[in-house]
Amino acid sequence: MADPEKRVKAIIRKLRDHGHKITPQRLAIAKIVAVSNGHPSVEAIYEQVRKDFPTMSLATVYRNIFILKSLGEILELGFPDGGNRYDGNRPFPHPHVICVKCGKVVDPVLDSLDEMKKEVAEETEFAILTHRLDFFGICRHCQSLE
Amino acid sequence: MADPEKRVKAIIRKLRDHGHKITPQRLAIAKIVAVSNGHPSVEAIYEQVRKDFPTMSLATVYRNIFILKSLGEILELGFPDGGNRYDGNRPFPHPHVICVKCGKVVDPVLDSLDEMKKEVAEETEFAILTHRLDFFGICRHCQSLE
DNA sequence: GTCTTAATTAGTAAAAATTATCATTTAAAA
Protein backbone atom coordinates (compact mmCIF):
# COMPACT_ATOMS: atom_id res chain seq x y z
CA MET A 1 0.00 0.00 0.00
CA ALA A 2 1.26 3.45 -0.89
CA ASP A 3 2.19 5.68 2.04
CA PRO A 4 -1.06 7.43 2.99
CA GLU A 5 0.73 10.61 4.06
CA LYS A 6 2.40 10.90 0.70
CA ARG A 7 -0.93 10.32 -0.95
CA VAL A 8 -2.53 13.13 1.04
CA LYS A 9 0.25 15.48 -0.01
CA ALA A 10 -0.03 14.44 -3.63
CA ILE A 11 -3.78 14.99 -3.55
CA ILE A 12 -3.40 18.43 -1.97
CA ARG A 13 -0.79 19.44 -4.51
CA LYS A 14 -3.06 18.37 -7.35
CA LEU A 15 -5.97 20.28 -5.86
CA ARG A 16 -3.89 23.46 -5.49
CA ASP A 17 -2.47 23.10 -8.98
CA HIS A 18 -6.01 23.17 -10.30
CA GLY A 19 -7.03 26.21 -8.28
CA HIS A 20 -9.07 24.43 -5.64
CA LYS A 21 -9.08 25.75 -2.09
CA ILE A 22 -7.95 23.52 0.73
CA THR A 23 -10.80 23.65 3.19
CA PRO A 24 -10.77 21.67 6.43
CA GLN A 25 -13.64 19.53 5.16
CA ARG A 26 -11.86 18.82 1.90
CA LEU A 27 -8.68 17.94 3.76
CA ALA A 28 -10.55 15.54 6.02
CA ILE A 29 -12.05 13.77 3.02
CA ALA A 30 -8.66 13.60 1.33
CA LYS A 31 -7.14 12.00 4.41
CA ILE A 32 -9.79 9.31 4.50
CA VAL A 33 -9.61 8.39 0.82
CA ALA A 34 -5.80 8.48 0.91
CA VAL A 35 -5.97 5.55 3.30
CA SER A 36 -9.10 4.01 1.74
CA ASN A 37 -9.31 1.39 4.44
CA GLY A 38 -11.84 -1.14 3.23
CA HIS A 39 -12.58 0.83 0.08
CA PRO A 40 -15.23 3.09 1.66
CA SER A 41 -18.55 4.09 0.18
CA VAL A 42 -19.81 7.67 0.09
CA GLU A 43 -21.89 6.93 3.15
CA ALA A 44 -18.90 5.47 4.98
CA ILE A 45 -16.77 8.50 4.16
CA TYR A 46 -19.62 10.76 5.27
CA GLU A 47 -19.97 8.99 8.61
CA GLN A 48 -16.26 9.09 9.26
CA VAL A 49 -15.84 12.78 8.45
CA ARG A 50 -18.82 13.67 10.58
CA LYS A 51 -16.93 12.57 13.67
CA ASP A 52 -14.74 15.65 13.25
CA PHE A 53 -17.22 17.80 11.32
CA PRO A 54 -20.70 17.19 12.72
CA THR A 55 -22.21 19.76 10.37
CA MET A 56 -20.67 18.22 7.25
CA SER A 57 -23.13 17.95 4.40
CA LEU A 58 -23.47 14.81 2.30
CA ALA A 59 -23.39 17.07 -0.75
CA THR A 60 -19.90 18.17 0.20
CA VAL A 61 -18.73 14.58 0.18
CA TYR A 62 -20.20 14.01 -3.27
CA ARG A 63 -18.77 17.30 -4.51
CA ASN A 64 -15.27 16.46 -3.39
CA ILE A 65 -15.39 12.91 -4.63
CA PHE A 66 -16.42 14.26 -8.01
CA ILE A 67 -13.44 16.63 -8.06
CA LEU A 68 -11.00 13.96 -6.95
CA LYS A 69 -12.35 11.66 -9.64
CA SER A 70 -11.92 14.36 -12.28
CA LEU A 71 -8.34 14.92 -11.17
CA GLY A 72 -7.61 11.20 -11.30
CA GLU A 73 -6.80 11.06 -7.61
CA ILE A 74 -9.49 8.59 -6.68
CA LEU A 75 -10.73 5.39 -8.29
CA GLU A 76 -14.41 4.54 -8.35
CA LEU A 77 -15.40 0.91 -7.94
CA GLY A 78 -18.90 0.56 -9.35
CA PHE A 79 -21.17 -2.13 -8.01
CA PRO A 80 -24.20 -2.91 -10.17
CA ASP A 81 -26.46 -3.26 -7.13
CA GLY A 82 -25.48 -1.11 -4.21
CA GLY A 83 -23.50 2.08 -4.21
CA ASN A 84 -20.06 2.92 -5.45
CA ARG A 85 -16.95 2.61 -3.34
CA TYR A 86 -13.68 4.47 -3.60
CA ASP A 87 -9.93 4.01 -3.53
CA GLY A 88 -7.75 7.09 -3.23
CA ASN A 89 -4.69 5.14 -2.21
CA ARG A 90 -4.26 3.39 -5.54
CA PRO A 91 -6.11 5.71 -7.91
CA PHE A 92 -5.03 3.84 -11.03
CA PRO A 93 -7.04 0.92 -12.43
CA HIS A 94 -6.18 -2.37 -10.76
CA PRO A 95 -7.93 -5.69 -10.18
CA HIS A 96 -10.12 -6.32 -7.16
CA VAL A 97 -11.33 -9.45 -5.47
CA ILE A 98 -14.62 -8.80 -3.71
CA CYS A 99 -16.35 -10.98 -1.14
CA VAL A 100 -20.06 -11.18 -1.94
CA LYS A 101 -20.85 -12.12 1.67
CA CYS A 102 -19.05 -9.48 3.73
CA GLY A 103 -18.07 -6.94 1.08
CA LYS A 104 -14.36 -7.14 1.78
CA VAL A 105 -12.13 -6.02 -1.07
CA VAL A 106 -8.65 -7.42 -1.70
CA ASP A 107 -6.13 -6.22 -4.29
CA PRO A 108 -4.38 -9.19 -5.93
CA VAL A 109 -1.15 -9.01 -7.90
CA LEU A 110 -1.72 -9.71 -11.60
CA ASP A 111 1.04 -8.88 -14.03
CA SER A 112 -0.49 -10.45 -17.13
CA LEU A 113 -3.04 -7.67 -17.43
CA ASP A 114 -0.87 -5.32 -19.48
CA GLU A 115 -0.30 -8.02 -22.08
CA MET A 116 -4.04 -8.62 -22.21
CA LYS A 117 -4.66 -4.92 -22.78
CA LYS A 118 -2.36 -4.94 -25.81
CA GLU A 119 -4.10 -7.99 -27.26
CA VAL A 120 -7.48 -6.35 -26.92
CA ALA A 121 -6.26 -3.12 -28.51
CA GLU A 122 -4.94 -5.03 -31.52
CA GLU A 123 -7.98 -7.23 -31.90
CA THR A 124 -10.62 -4.51 -31.58
CA GLU A 125 -8.73 -1.47 -32.92
CA PHE A 126 -9.90 0.49 -29.88
CA ALA A 127 -7.61 3.03 -28.25
CA ILE A 128 -7.83 1.58 -24.75
CA LEU A 129 -7.95 4.27 -22.06
CA THR A 130 -8.68 2.31 -18.94
CA HIS A 131 -10.17 -0.92 -17.70
CA ARG A 132 -11.91 -2.62 -14.82
CA LEU A 133 -11.26 -6.14 -13.59
CA ASP A 134 -13.15 -7.48 -10.59
CA PHE A 135 -13.48 -11.00 -9.30
CA PHE A 136 -16.44 -11.82 -7.08
CA GLY A 137 -16.31 -14.70 -4.66
CA ILE A 138 -16.29 -15.77 -1.04
CA CYS A 139 -13.34 -14.95 1.18
CA ARG A 140 -11.62 -17.49 3.38
CA HIS A 141 -13.31 -16.25 6.53
CA CYS A 142 -16.83 -16.35 5.08
CA GLN A 143 -16.17 -19.82 3.65
CA SER A 144 -15.41 -21.09 7.16
CA LEU A 145 -18.80 -19.84 8.39
CA GLU A 146 -20.81 -21.96 6.00
CA MET B 1 -23.05 -14.70 -31.48
CA ALA B 2 -25.33 -17.46 -30.27
CA ASP B 3 -28.43 -18.07 -32.35
CA PRO B 4 -31.03 -15.69 -30.95
CA GLU B 5 -33.91 -18.07 -31.65
CA LYS B 6 -32.23 -20.80 -29.65
CA ARG B 7 -31.62 -18.34 -26.87
CA VAL B 8 -35.30 -17.38 -26.78
CA LYS B 9 -36.26 -21.03 -26.54
CA ALA B 10 -33.71 -21.68 -23.81
CA ILE B 11 -35.00 -18.69 -21.85
CA ILE B 12 -38.61 -19.80 -22.20
CA ARG B 13 -37.76 -23.32 -21.12
CA LYS B 14 -35.98 -21.99 -18.05
CA LEU B 15 -38.90 -19.74 -17.19
CA ARG B 16 -41.38 -22.63 -17.48
CA ASP B 17 -39.15 -24.93 -15.46
CA HIS B 18 -39.31 -22.43 -12.65
CA GLY B 19 -43.08 -22.03 -12.77
CA HIS B 20 -43.20 -18.68 -14.50
CA LYS B 21 -45.98 -17.93 -16.94
CA ILE B 22 -45.17 -17.00 -20.50
CA THR B 23 -47.01 -13.73 -21.03
CA PRO B 24 -46.82 -11.81 -24.30
CA GLN B 25 -44.95 -9.00 -22.54
CA ARG B 26 -42.46 -11.41 -21.04
CA LEU B 27 -41.95 -13.09 -24.38
CA ALA B 28 -41.32 -9.75 -26.08
CA ILE B 29 -38.69 -8.85 -23.49
CA ALA B 30 -37.07 -12.27 -23.85
CA LYS B 31 -36.84 -11.83 -27.60
CA ILE B 32 -35.10 -8.49 -27.26
CA VAL B 33 -32.55 -9.59 -24.69
CA ALA B 34 -31.90 -12.82 -26.59
CA VAL B 35 -30.56 -10.68 -29.40
CA SER B 36 -29.15 -7.97 -27.12
CA ASN B 37 -28.21 -5.81 -30.05
CA GLY B 38 -25.98 -3.10 -28.69
CA HIS B 39 -26.35 -4.37 -25.14
CA PRO B 40 -29.55 -2.45 -24.38
CA SER B 41 -30.35 -0.53 -21.21
CA VAL B 42 -33.63 -0.93 -19.36
CA GLU B 43 -34.87 2.22 -21.03
CA ALA B 44 -33.88 0.91 -24.46
CA ILE B 45 -35.67 -2.38 -23.84
CA TYR B 46 -38.70 -0.47 -22.60
CA GLU B 47 -38.83 1.72 -25.70
CA GLN B 48 -38.45 -1.24 -28.02
CA VAL B 49 -41.16 -3.34 -26.36
CA ARG B 50 -43.54 -0.39 -26.34
CA LYS B 51 -43.64 -0.46 -30.11
CA ASP B 52 -45.66 -3.69 -29.85
CA PHE B 53 -47.11 -3.12 -26.37
CA PRO B 54 -47.94 0.57 -26.00
CA THR B 55 -49.36 0.00 -22.53
CA MET B 56 -46.27 -1.81 -21.26
CA SER B 57 -45.21 -0.63 -17.83
CA LEU B 58 -41.59 0.15 -17.00
CA ALA B 59 -42.07 -1.88 -13.83
CA THR B 60 -42.73 -4.94 -15.96
CA VAL B 61 -39.39 -4.52 -17.68
CA TYR B 62 -37.58 -4.26 -14.36
CA ARG B 63 -39.50 -7.22 -12.95
CA ASN B 64 -38.64 -9.48 -15.86
CA ILE B 65 -35.03 -8.41 -15.96
CA PHE B 66 -34.82 -9.27 -12.29
CA ILE B 67 -36.23 -12.74 -12.94
CA LEU B 68 -33.95 -13.37 -15.90
CA LYS B 69 -30.98 -12.27 -13.81
CA SER B 70 -31.98 -14.64 -11.02
CA LEU B 71 -32.25 -17.50 -13.49
CA GLY B 72 -28.85 -16.68 -14.95
CA GLU B 73 -30.31 -16.02 -18.38
CA ILE B 74 -29.17 -12.42 -18.62
CA LEU B 75 -25.92 -10.67 -17.77
CA GLU B 76 -25.90 -7.24 -16.20
CA LEU B 77 -23.18 -4.82 -17.27
CA GLY B 78 -22.89 -2.20 -14.55
CA PHE B 79 -21.72 1.26 -15.43
CA PRO B 80 -20.67 3.41 -12.45
CA ASP B 81 -22.27 6.50 -13.96
CA GLY B 82 -25.33 5.85 -16.05
CA GLY B 83 -27.62 2.89 -15.94
CA ASN B 84 -27.02 -0.79 -16.35
CA ARG B 85 -27.11 -2.57 -19.65
CA TYR B 86 -27.95 -6.16 -20.43
CA ASP B 87 -26.83 -9.14 -22.47
CA GLY B 88 -29.17 -12.09 -22.74
CA ASN B 89 -27.36 -13.56 -25.70
CA ARG B 90 -24.20 -14.42 -23.80
CA PRO B 91 -25.45 -14.60 -20.22
CA PHE B 92 -22.13 -15.83 -18.84
CA PRO B 93 -19.37 -13.44 -17.71
CA HIS B 94 -17.17 -12.31 -20.58
CA PRO B 95 -14.97 -9.31 -21.36
CA HIS B 96 -16.32 -6.16 -22.96
CA VAL B 97 -14.68 -3.32 -24.82
CA ILE B 98 -16.74 -0.17 -24.42
CA CYS B 99 -16.44 3.03 -26.42
CA VAL B 100 -16.63 6.01 -24.07
CA LYS B 101 -17.71 8.30 -26.91
CA CYS B 102 -20.59 6.42 -28.55
CA GLY B 103 -21.29 3.69 -25.99
CA LYS B 104 -20.71 0.85 -28.43
CA VAL B 105 -19.89 -2.47 -26.81
CA VAL B 106 -17.69 -5.12 -28.44
CA ASP B 107 -16.97 -8.62 -27.15
CA PRO B 108 -13.33 -9.54 -27.68
CA VAL B 109 -11.89 -13.04 -27.58
CA LEU B 110 -9.65 -13.55 -24.55
CA ASP B 111 -8.65 -17.08 -23.62
CA SER B 112 -6.13 -16.22 -20.94
CA LEU B 113 -8.86 -15.22 -18.49
CA ASP B 114 -9.42 -18.69 -17.05
CA GLU B 115 -5.79 -19.01 -16.16
CA MET B 116 -5.96 -15.62 -14.47
CA LYS B 117 -8.95 -16.72 -12.44
CA LYS B 118 -7.03 -19.72 -11.11
CA GLU B 119 -4.08 -17.53 -10.14
CA VAL B 120 -6.31 -15.15 -8.25
CA ALA B 121 -8.06 -18.00 -6.42
CA GLU B 122 -4.73 -19.42 -5.27
CA GLU B 123 -3.27 -16.08 -4.27
CA THR B 124 -6.27 -14.78 -2.33
CA GLU B 125 -7.84 -18.04 -1.10
CA PHE B 126 -11.21 -16.76 -2.33
CA ALA B 127 -13.71 -19.14 -3.88
CA ILE B 128 -14.20 -17.22 -7.11
CA LEU B 129 -17.81 -17.25 -8.30
CA THR B 130 -17.78 -14.81 -11.15
CA HIS B 131 -15.91 -11.85 -12.55
CA ARG B 132 -16.17 -8.72 -14.63
CA LEU B 133 -13.64 -7.47 -17.15
CA ASP B 134 -14.30 -4.32 -19.12
CA PHE B 135 -11.97 -2.22 -21.20
CA PHE B 136 -12.90 1.40 -21.86
CA GLY B 137 -11.56 3.25 -24.86
CA ILE B 138 -12.37 4.89 -28.16
CA CYS B 139 -13.55 2.82 -31.07
CA ARG B 140 -12.07 3.08 -34.55
CA HIS B 141 -14.97 5.13 -35.86
CA CYS B 142 -14.89 7.69 -33.05
CA GLN B 143 -11.11 8.00 -33.39
CA SER B 144 -11.55 9.03 -37.00
CA LEU B 145 -13.87 11.85 -35.98
CA GLU B 146 -11.31 13.60 -33.80
C1' DG C 1 -64.18 -25.10 -24.39
C1' DT C 2 -65.06 -23.30 -19.54
C1' DC C 3 -63.73 -22.62 -14.90
C1' DT C 4 -60.50 -21.62 -11.29
C1' DT C 5 -56.61 -19.74 -9.25
C1' DA C 6 -52.31 -17.99 -8.52
C1' DA C 7 -49.14 -15.29 -11.13
C1' DT C 8 -48.59 -11.17 -13.82
C1' DT C 9 -49.50 -6.67 -15.29
C1' DA C 10 -50.23 -1.45 -15.42
C1' DG C 11 -50.08 2.40 -12.97
C1' DT C 12 -48.34 4.79 -9.47
C1' DA C 13 -46.23 5.66 -5.04
C1' DA C 14 -42.07 5.13 -2.46
C1' DA C 15 -37.26 4.53 -1.69
C1' DA C 16 -32.48 5.16 -2.63
C1' DA C 17 -28.66 7.41 -4.79
C1' DT C 18 -26.93 11.37 -6.85
C1' DT C 19 -26.98 16.09 -8.57
C1' DA C 20 -28.54 20.97 -8.63
C1' DT C 21 -29.64 25.24 -6.38
C1' DC C 22 -28.75 29.12 -3.48
C1' DA C 23 -27.89 31.96 0.48
C1' DT C 24 -24.08 32.14 3.60
C1' DT C 25 -19.37 31.40 4.82
C1' DT C 26 -14.46 31.20 4.03
C1' DA C 27 -9.66 30.31 1.91
C1' DA C 28 -6.27 32.71 -0.25
C1' DA C 29 -4.27 36.40 -2.79
C1' DA C 30 -3.79 41.56 -3.01
Next chain:
DNA sequence: TTTTAAATGATAATTTTTACTAATTAAGAC
Protein backbone atom coordinates in the same frame (compact mmCIF):
# COMPACT_ATOMS: atom_id res chain seq x y z
C1' DT D 1 -7.41 43.88 6.26
C1' DT D 2 -9.94 43.72 2.43
C1' DT D 3 -11.67 41.52 -1.51
C1' DT D 4 -13.47 37.93 -4.27
C1' DA D 5 -14.21 33.70 -6.25
C1' DA D 6 -14.88 29.24 -4.52
C1' DA D 7 -16.80 26.12 -1.06
C1' DT D 8 -20.15 24.77 2.27
C1' DG D 9 -24.65 23.37 4.39
C1' DA D 10 -29.27 22.64 3.76
C1' DT D 11 -32.56 21.20 0.98
C1' DA D 12 -35.01 20.57 -3.38
C1' DA D 13 -34.92 18.17 -7.63
C1' DT D 14 -33.64 14.33 -10.48
C1' DT D 15 -32.69 9.75 -11.64
C1' DT D 16 -32.88 4.94 -11.03
C1' DT D 17 -34.97 1.19 -9.01
C1' DT D 18 -38.25 -1.18 -6.01
C1' DA D 19 -42.83 -1.74 -3.63
C1' DC D 20 -47.70 -1.81 -3.67
C1' DT D 21 -52.45 -2.79 -5.26
C1' DA D 22 -56.47 -3.53 -7.93
C1' DA D 23 -57.47 -5.54 -12.31
C1' DT D 24 -56.14 -8.91 -15.74
C1' DT D 25 -54.66 -13.25 -17.59
C1' DA D 26 -51.92 -17.74 -18.50
C1' DA D 27 -52.24 -22.42 -17.69
C1' DG D 28 -53.84 -26.47 -15.64
C1' DA D 29 -58.22 -29.04 -14.04
C1' DC D 30 -62.49 -30.44 -15.38
